[in-house]
Amino acid sequence: MSKYCTNCGQSVRQNDRICPSCGNNLALSNKGNHEVSESTSAYALIGFLFPVVGLILYLVWAQERPHDARSAGKGALISVMVASVLVTLASIVFIAQV
Numbered sequence: 001m002s003k004y005c006t007n008c009g010q011s012v013r014q015n016d017r018i019c020p021s022c023g024n025n026l027a028l029s030n031k032g033n034h035e036v037s038e039s040t041s042a043y044a045l046i047g048f049l050f051p052v053v054g055l056i057l058y059l060v061w062a063q064e065r066p067h068d069a070r071s072a073g074k075g076a077l078i079s080v081m082v083a084s085v086l087v088t089l090a091s092i093v094f095i096a097q098v
């Protein structure tokens with residue numbers, strides 16, 4: 001019977017509270033899973049609406065809050081991708097008219 005660290009994926013013992021590899025609090029991350037996913041989508045939305053803010057949050061939280069940082073960064077990335085697709089489509093339409 002072995003379980004894995006939610007942060008680094010390293011295998012840890014069943015009764016380990018802290019990951020020996022990265023120091024992630026295993027008991028905490030298991031218990032607060034639902035709350036994490038809720039705040040995660042909120043940060044992704046912020047990153048999507050304000051990509052610059054999402055990027056800043058991603059950089060600031062990269063060490064302390066990797067989960068939130070990743071979702072804020074993901075939201076910003078999706079926003080940039082959507083924006084560039086729209087710009088590409090707009091320029092195709094523009095070129096086609098000329």
Ligand SMILES: [Zn+2]
Pocket residue numbers: 005006007008009010019020021022023024
């Ligand atoms: Zn770990």
